[in-house]
Amino acid sequence: MNMKNFFKIFAPIIVVSIIFAQNQNKNVVAKVNDYNITKKELDIQVQLLIPRNFIHSNVSDEKRKELEKEALKDLINKRVLLDYAKKRGYKVSKKELKKAEKRFIKAYGNKENLKRRLKISNMSYEEFLKGLKEDLLIRKLYDKEVKKEFSEKELKEYYEKNRYKFKMPPKLKLKLIYLRNDPTDPKGRQKALKRAKEVMEKLKKGEDFSELARKYSNDMTRIKGGDMGFIHQGMLEEPIEKEAIKLKEGEISEPIETTKGFYIIKLEKKTPEKLFTFEEIKEKLKRELKAKEEKKRMEEILKRAKKESKIENYFNNR
Secondary structure, three states: OOHHHHHHHHOHHHHHHOOOOOOOOOOEEEEEOOEEEEHHHHHHHHHHHOOOOOOHHHOOHHHHHHHHHHHHHHHHHHHHHHHHHHHOOOOOOHHHHHHHHHHHHHHOOOHHHHHHHHHHOOOOHHHHHHHHHHHHHHHHHHHHHHOOOOOHHHHHHHHHHOHHHHEEOOEEEEEEEEEEOOOOOOOHHHHHHHHHHHHHHHHHOOOOHHHHHHHHOOOHHHHHOOEEEEEEOOOOOHHHHHHHHHOOOOOEOOOEEEOOEEEEEEEEEEEOOEEOOHHHHHHHHHHHHHHHHHHHHHHHHHHHHHHOOOEEEOHHHO
16 A cells, blocks of 8 residues: 555545445444444445546446445544554544644634535544544654655665666657558468558659558558657567567658558657656655555554454455
8 A cells, every 4th residue: 555545545535435335333344343334334435436537327337336445444544553552552633633624624714614625525623533533653653653654865775776666768859651461362462562562662763751650551640651759678579579679760761561561661860768857756756655665564563453453354254
């Protein structure tokens, strides 16, 4: 679970949306230590997992079951982490809760607007504050045991040891004419070869490659005069790439045969392999290492927390 997903699950707005049912002993789907997770909580969490542009009524039973499993896992993880944080002595002061509450009130314009929004979600203001407090508690756990910042020195050391990871492979800017071999036609190869030779004769007479691509090519790039743009090495079929690498800028290949037909390519431009400098890659590297390390730490905490918890899942037995 990366931190993006972590906050997606545990950010205040979502905690608000999965506030606990009034009667927690009714329709219990799981139990974490002394806390009952209700069917109502599960249903609300499922709705949050359904993409906003997806019509709820169109969710299949199979997809619904998948979402319920994911939603219940999120809810169990949340309860496990809350108990873990409390055992470690993390607490949220009244001052901290009040400060967070004020941020929400400001975001909604005023307290009455916030209450109206909560009413739509069928929850009281007290329930909202309870959920907000729990979110702050998990945030404290994250700040103390999960969050990781990398120094400039650490980033440079990683870069130097892994320079091969920051290389951009050579790129080829190509134009293409594809003469298809129709597999349903016994004479498909002969016809494709004949057309390829016809195109080559015209090219040797100086006719425009792009115009011939528009007229003869069976590839979708014909609408752009055969322009494929920049292609990284390794993206083309081996016979085509092998010939493309040999070409100089402006040169045109002889027809290249594959099982699909014949290809004629023109090399427009070739860019050499490039090593990104540390400055060019630093911010991206920082984000990637941070996400990787924080995911690892969170997984370790969850593993420990679950060992310390009694988890009963009734939902999967239904």
